[in-house]
Amino acid sequence: MSSPDWKIAVLGLGIIGSRAATNLAKAGLGPVTTWNRTPKGLPGERASVAEAAQDANLVLLYLKDSLAVREVALRLFALPEAERVIVNHSTIDLATTKWLAAECEARGIVFLDCPFTGSREAAAGAGLVYYAGGPKEWIDKVEPVLLKSGKAVLRTGEVGTATIMKLVTNLISACTVQALAEALATATSHGIAPEALTEAVALNASGSVLAAMKLPTMAKGDFDTHFSLANMLKDSRYVLELADEAGLDTPAIKAVSERMAELCEDGLAEKDYSALAAPYLKA
Missing domain, CATH: 3.40.50.720 (NAD(P)-binding Rossmann-like Domain)
Incomplete structure (x- = not known):
């Protein structure tokens, strides 16, 4: 063939x-x-x-x-x-x-x-x-x-190696977006414009393609689906299984997984996983 x-x-x-x-x-x-x-x-x-x-x-x-x-x-x-x-x-x-x-x-x-x-x-x-x-x-x-x-x-x-690679890179993406949501909420609650934060992150070592893509839409409450919250929750649970099998404590993805589960229960499952910012927009 x-x-x-x-x-x-x-x-x-x-x-x-x-x-x-x-x-x-x-x-x-x-x-x-x-x-x-x-x-x-x-x-x-x-x-x-x-x-x-x-x-x-x-x-x-x-x-x-x-x-x-x-x-x-x-x-x-x-x-x-x-x-x-x-x-x-x-x-x-x-x-x-x-x-x-x-x-x-x-x-x-x-x-x-x-x-x-x-x-x-x-x-x-x-x-x-x-x-x-x-x-x-x-x-x-x-x-x-x-x-x-x-x-x-x-x-x-x-x-099997490709499956592991996919799951661990999604771990990074999920935790990064949660960190961006927290940073955005904290900065804007103290009077910093979202645009200023986006520029600062771009010039910082924490800047990334993911941050450049997600921060502007998160600031607007635009959670148009590119990759759903439900799918990222699923993947977080798979990676937690991997960590458990290896006897590892992974508190960051565990906490983000729990937050995503809560937001899915709140009706955001089919929104983009950048909806991790949604609770802060309601505050």
């Missing part, structure tokens, strides 16, 4: 999956079929996992969580045996990644562990960055496809 022979199925058409599927179709790599639990009415969309994937030899998963990945994987495993590669782009827990790898190996299916970094705009502009864990020769074959929806592929090692 070589990359020009790919018949691609994209399963999961949320904020990222729908845009990745669009970019793949535009790239003319071959037939691209899609499926989503809630129909989206997109080109190439099929009514079931089986219909979308039955003729595909490259199946890309952009699903919500570990439960969804396990459920969809079982439907894929029920298909007639065929030469197939499954690439998981969903952010899931390490146990599910290892389960999926083992189940694929038992069936002669190639599995790659490839979560991504980048949110809505990056996905629309084919600017995602994929972390890739698995056999080098298969990453080599799939990389040209990944680079139609992404700008880079970072090879992390064996299956």
